[in-house]
Amino acid sequence: MPSPVSIKDLATAAGVSHSTVSRAIRGAGRVSAATRARILTLAREMGYYPNEAARSLVMGRTKTIGVVVTTIGDPFVTQVVNGIEDAAHEAGYSVFLSSSRNQADREMAVVRVFRQRRVDAVIVTSSRVGSLYGDALAEFGVPIVLINSQHEGRYLYSIAVDDTQGAELAVEHLLQLGHRRIGHIGSETRSVSCKRRKAGYRQALARRAVTPDPSLSVLPQAANDLSAGRLGLEMLLPANPSAIFAYNDVIAIGALLEARKQGIAIPDQVSLMGFDDIEATEFVTPTLTTVRQPKADMGRAAVEMVLALLKGDEVSNRWLPGELVVRESTTACPW
Amino acid sequence: MPSPVSIKDLATAAGVSHSTVSRAIRGAGRVSAATRARILTLAREMGYYPNEAARSLVMGRTKTIGVVVTTIGDPFVTQVVNGIEDAAHEAGYSVFLSSSRNQADREMAVVRVFRQRRVDAVIVTSSRVGSLYGDALAEFGVPIVLINSQHEGRYLYSIAVDDTQGAELAVEHLLQLGHRRIGHIGSETRSVSCKRRKAGYRQALARRAVTPDPSLSVLPQAANDLSAGRLGLEMLLPANPSAIFAYNDVIAIGALLEARKQGIAIPDQVSLMGFDDIEATEFVTPTLTTVRQPKADMGRAAVEMVLALLKGDEVSNRWLPGELVVRESTTACPW
DNA sequence: CACCTCGGTACACACGTGTGCAACCAAACG
DNA sequence: CGTTTGGTTGCACACGTGTGTACCGAGGTG
Numbered sequence: 001m002p003s004p005v006s007i008k009d010l011a012t013a014a015g016v017s018h019s020t021v022s023r024a025i026r027g028a029g030r031v032s033a034a035t036r037a038r039i040l041t042l043a044r045e046m047g048y049y050p051n052e053a054a055r056s057l058v059m060g061r062t063k064t065i066g067v068v069v070t071t072i073g074d075p076f077v078t079q080v081v082n083g084i085e086d087a088a089h090e091a092g093y094s095v096f097l098s099s100s101r102n103q104a105d106r107e108m109a110v111v112r113v114f115r116q117r118r119v120d121a122v123i124v125t126s127s128r129v130g131s132l133y134g135d136a137l138a139e140f141g142v143p144i145v146l147i148n149s150q151h152e153g154r155y156l157y158s159i160a161v162d163d164t165q166g167a168e169l170a171v172e173h174l175l176q177l178g179h180r181r182i183g184h185i186g187s188e189t190r191s192v193s194c195k196r197r198k199a200g201y202r203q204a205l206a207r208r209a210v211t212p213d214p215s216l217s218v219l220p221q222a223a224n225d226l227s228a229g230r231l232g233l234e235m236l237l238p239a240n241p242s243a244i245f246a247y248n249d250v251i252a253i254g255a256l257l258e259a260r261k262q263g264i265a266i267p268d269q270v271s272l273m274g275f276d277d278i279e280a281t282e283f284v285t286p287t288l289t290t291v292r293q294p295k296a297d298m299g300r301a302a303v304e305m306v307l308a309l310l311k312g313d314e315v316s317n318r319w320l321p322g323e324l325v326v327r328e329s330t331t332a333c334p335w
Numbered sequence: 336m337p338s339p340v341s342i343k344d345l346a347t348a349a350g351v352s353h354s355t356v357s358r359a360i361r362g363a364g365r366v367s368a369a370t371r372a373r374i375l376t377l378a379r380e381m382g383y384y385p386n387e388a389a390r391s392l393v394m395g396r397t398k399t400i401g402v403v404v405t406t407i408g409d410p411f412v413t414q415v416v417n418g419i420e421d422a423a424h425e426a427g428y429s430v431f432l433s434s435s436r437n438q439a440d441r442e443m444a445v446v447r448v449f450r451q452r453r454v455d456a457v458i459v460t461s462s463r464v465g466s467l468y469g470d471a472l473a474e475f476g477v478p479i480v481l482i483n484s485q486h487e488g489r490y491l492y493s494i495a496v497d498d499t500q501g502a503e504l505a506v507e508h509l510l511q512l513g514h515r516r517i518g519h520i521g522s523e524t525r526s527v528s529c530k531r532r533k534a535g536y537r538q539a540l541a542r543r544a545v546t547p548d549p550s551l552s553v554l555p556q557a558a559n560d561l562s563a564g565r566l567g568l569e570m571l572l573p574a575n576p577s578a579i580f581a582y583n584d585v586i587a588i589g590a591l592l593e594a595r596k597q598g599i600a601i602p603d604q605v606s607l608m609g610f611d612d613i614e615a616t617e618f619v620t621p622t623l624t625t626v627r628q629p630k631a632d633m634g635r636a637a638v639e640m641v642l643a644l645l646k647g648d649e650v651s652n653r654w655l656p657g658e659l660v661v662r663e664s665t666t667a668c669p670w
Numbered sequence: 671c672a673c674c675t676c677g678g679t680a681c682a683c684a685c686g687t688g689t690g691c692a693a694c695c696a697a698a699c700g
Numbered sequence: 701c702g703t704t705t706g707g708t709t710g711c712a713c714a715c716g717t718g719t720g721t722a723c724c725g726a727g728g729t730g
Contacts, residue, residue: 003395049450053392053453057386071417072413072416078408086434094452096429098429098430099420116384118386139382279614280615
């Protein structure tokens with residue numbers, strides 16, 4: 001286990017002072033081309049890699065972004081992190097990944113670790129960002145960007161999908177297929193974005209002068225998983241919808257499974273749409289029509305925002321548009 | 336943007352030297368209980384968080400693990416990273432996440448970054464670990480643990496699922512259901528584990544004295560995705576199997592979709608199994624019987640191995656057992 | 671020739687923390 | 701009271717890197 005070669009080792013080997021080496025490596029400063037070339041080849045030969053810890057210490061920055069996720073298992077989070085990592089890598093930043101599991105103690109621990117590590121910025125995906133947690137983050141004093149957060153704060157910046165526009169897109173698609181009795185299954189656990197998607201649903205109906213039927217809009221009391229979709233479908237059936245727009249894909253898939261169980265043909269009897277475009281939409285039968293969230297783009301946008309904030313630029317929150325993805329679960333209204 | 340409070344600020348505030356503060360914080364060393372308590376409460380009040388970069392510099396370790404994945408999008412990788420992050424967090428380590436995307440230049444860049452950051456160890460998930468890449472990693476001089484790698488090296492440590500045992504489990508399940516003509520769809524792109532699973536398939540058959548039919552074992556020339564499964568099913572149909580064991584879940588789902596397209600009822604006409612237990616197995620219809628890889632456990636095991644290696648312990652490679660998960664896609668042989 | 675300029679280099683300090691060693695102090699002991 | 705002892709604390713250095721400043725030599729100019 002040979003200890004890594006330091007800038008001093010390199011300096012002695014090259015017969016110069018360590019400061020000359022530093023300038024040669026960084027490319028900045030007045031170093032003769034000859035010396036510079038000699039140092040660079042020597043560095044390669046000796047396998048010199050500048051110690052980022054030391055560099056961070058003197059520069060007062062770590063070139064590091066802390067990313068908090070509730071759980072990496074969430075297929076949505078996964079793609080966002082993908083985009084974050086990609087953009088961070090390009091900008092020369094590294095990513096610390098930590099999951100909070102929605103546990104208060106874990107959240108506090110993550111903040112503490114990030115403070116100790118002196119991350120230059122923090123990106124939080126899909127979290128509630130409880131008040132306690134948010135305060136701790138804000139007091140931290142580094143740029144914080146939230147992605148699809150349920151939190152609306154003054155000192156926090158955010159990137160999110162345009163829930164209203166996305167929902168309008170979805171419902172407009174159903175309207176164009178001739179549907180008029182369009183049901184909506186909401187989500188209790190994600191109230192902010194749920195409210196926005198419901199607003200989009202209403203606006204799309206209003207634009208076509210379809211009077212909304214309250215019995216066509218349900219809010220199952222269940223966790224944000226398949227069961228909410230199953231329950232939602234049951235609640236919706238008495239209202240006799242020809243199409244259903246679910247809050248998200250998981251709920252839509254839950255409704256799909258329940259429909260199959262009850263012998264309801266999708267899309268022949270009822271058209272069905274979700275929101276998010278998770279991977280599983282392609283695995284179910286029929287494949288699920290949905291509104292794609294530009295997940296990787298949202299991750300990239302978060303990094304861009306972080307970089308702008310670090311540069312001291314003024315930035316404002318961004319809402320990225322959703323994109324309609326038509327698959328097999330929607331078809332013309334049979335009536 | 337107040338710059339973070341340093342150990343010196345705390346020392347002046349407490350009226351002691353910074354070394355006393357250091358000892359008080361770390362708990363080690365001879366400091367009177369009174370002074371210690373005073374410093375600790377003061378630290379809390381002033382919001383002091385020890386700078387890990389400085390600590391790393393003087394301690395010669397970073398309490399950091401570099402994790403390389405091909406892509407975070409892979410649902411398998413996701414769960415492994417989950418386990419890694421969890422175990423690392425418990426041990427006081429932080430995780431640098433980087434994706435290589437199976438691109439040589441990215442792989443080299445990742446190694447370079449990890450060297451600069453002086454990570455204490457590296458964990459690599461599901462990679463080919465090309466020779467170039469592997470050499471660069473080995474020269475790095477820190478413990479390296481591979482998870483489900485296709486690479487067999489002398490200086491590299493590894494954690495993997497027991498492919499042979501898992502495949503035996505799968506085929507034994509089908510045999511118990513009365514199947515005798517059991518087909519197998521392999522994967523070209525992951526030759527090492529594919530070979531092992533095929534061996535397990537053969538051994539299970541041999542134990543029940545079922546003579547293997549070569550036409551029941553196919554190796555579609557396709558990427559490791561749904562299309563391989565579709566192609567595999569087509570290749571297998573002429574051999575008239577009553578059950579199929581696919582190399583993994585994605586391939587099995589591909590076969591499932593193709594079967595539906597061709598009007599073949601699963602499981603009534605043909606039983607179907609995968610391997611891995613990815614999330615989508617619960618979303619397809621029928622839900623997919625499979626062999627679960629203990630993904631999170633594999634991640635945790637990798638961290639344990641890393642910690643042992645850092646302690647200087649002798650360690651040996653580990654194969655974790657797969658676990659049979661029976662769902663709807665398998666049933667008794669109809670013949 | 672003296673002076674100035676400018677490119678190249680070294681010296682010294684700083685960043686924040688851990689730690690060996692010496693110094694100090696109080697108490698106990700002779 | 702002097703000495704020893706043991707527990708607290710400070711001093712100084714180290715870790716690896718960036719950078720302001722000074723030094724030095726060469727070349728140009730008056």
